[in-house]
Amino acid sequence: MKKIAIIGCNSFLARNFVEAYGNENFFYLYGRTLHHNYDALVNYKYIEFNYPSNKLNLDDFLNYDVIIYAAAGGVQANLQESNLLTYQINTFFPIDLVTHLEYNNFKGKIITFGSYFEIGNNNKFSPFDEESLVFASGSIPNSYCDSKRLLTRFYSNKQFNVTWYHLILPSLYGPGEDENRLIPYLINSLKEKKKPRLSSGEQIRQYIYISDLVNLMSLLIDQDIKADLYNVAGLDLPLSIKALVARIFDMLEIERPENQPIATRDQQMLYLALDDFKIRTAVKDWAPVVDLNTGLRKYL
Numbered sequence: 001m002k003k004i005a006i007i008g009c010n011s012f013l014a015r016n017f018v019e020a021y022g023n024e025n026f027f028y029l030y031g032r033t034l035h036h037n038y039d040a041l042v043n044y045k046y047i048e049f050n051y052p053s054n055k056l057n058l059d060d061f062l063n064y065d066v067i068i069y070a071a072a073g074g075v076q077a078n079l080q081e082s083n084l085l086t087y088q089i090n091t092f093f094p095i096d097l098v099t100h101l102e103y104n105n106f107k108g109k110i111i112t113f114g115s116y117f118e119i120g121n122n123n124k125f126s127p128f129d130e131e132s133l134v135f136a137s138g139s140i141p142n143s144y145c146d147s148k149r150l151l152t153r154f155y156s157n158k159q160f161n162v163t164w165y166h167l168i169l170p171s172l173y174g175p176g177e178d179e180n181r182l183i184p185y186l187i188n189s190l191k192e193k194k195k196p197r198l199s200s201g202e203q204i205r206q207y208i209y210i211s212d213l214v215n216l217m218s219l220l221i222d223q224d225i226k227a228d229l230y231n232v233a234g235l236d237l238p239l240s241i242k243a244l245v246a247r248i249f250d251m252l253e254i255e256r257p258e259n260q261p262i263a264t265r266d267q268q269m270l271y272l273a274l275d276d277f278k279i280r281t282a283v284k285d286w287a288p289v290v291d292l293n294t295g296l297r298k299y300l
Contacts, residue, residue: 008071
């Protein structure tokens with residue numbers, strides 16, 4: 001039984017990981033509160049994490065086998081967090097933690113996450129590999145994207161020997177995600193016979209179903225995989241938001257209306273997609289298995 005610390009235990013990713021592997025490990029759950037999903041969990045300890053109000057003892061993390069950093073600031077556009085707090089959560093604290101682990105010769109593993117929103121505006125229109133993502137310099141719309149970009153660039157400098165996996169993610173989806181995100185927002189609006197407000201949908205995006213990512217993380221934890229920066233992509237090819245919306249209308253057997261253009265924070269980033277050849281080569285036992293149509297039906 002491994003001792004696994006999860007910082008940001010109430011996140012969509014954390015909740016799904018614990019649900020899948022809660023009986024096999026002992027979890028140390030760090031968060032502002034404890035989500036009701038954990039009510040049936042037996043093997044856990046809750047530690048309040050309300051950064052930066054309460055400081056954590058970084059020495060505690062030296063005792064864990066695995067650390068998963070799932071905390072994130074500034075993820076949802078409707079949450080009013082200061083720019084400073086976003087950088088503290090997404091960049092400064094993870095760097096402090098890794099530096100402490102490195103200095104104290106930590107023997108476990110740590111997993112952190114980046115986002116393909118780090119790419120920013122670009123004219124490439126083909127998937128980005130890890131190197132091209134690290135050196136992407138397109139303009140970005142907010143401190144969330146910038147803070148994630150900074151952590152990825154810190155990682156790319158490789159000034160550490162600790163076993164650290166940094167996974168760059170596309171759009172993560174699945175039942176239980178924040179209801180303000182596009183897929184649950186659209187499905188709930190249509191089921192409630194409300195008219196959704198949609199952008200023109202020309203942006204190209206890429207999606208990975210939550211269980212495919214959780215399965216990959218378990219392999220990184222259990223197997224001897226080279227620690228590195230890895231892009232992670234889902235089963236489907238990149239597609240436009242317009243095409244995604246059309247699939248949802250068709251799935252619910254509802255006639256598609258004409259879109260009502262509204263501004264979205266990533267409207268100018270017309271193409272975001274990842275080349276995941278590297279991770280599929282490194283982790284030969286893993287491949288995404290949930291296609292988009294199957295994943296969307298799981299919301300119903």
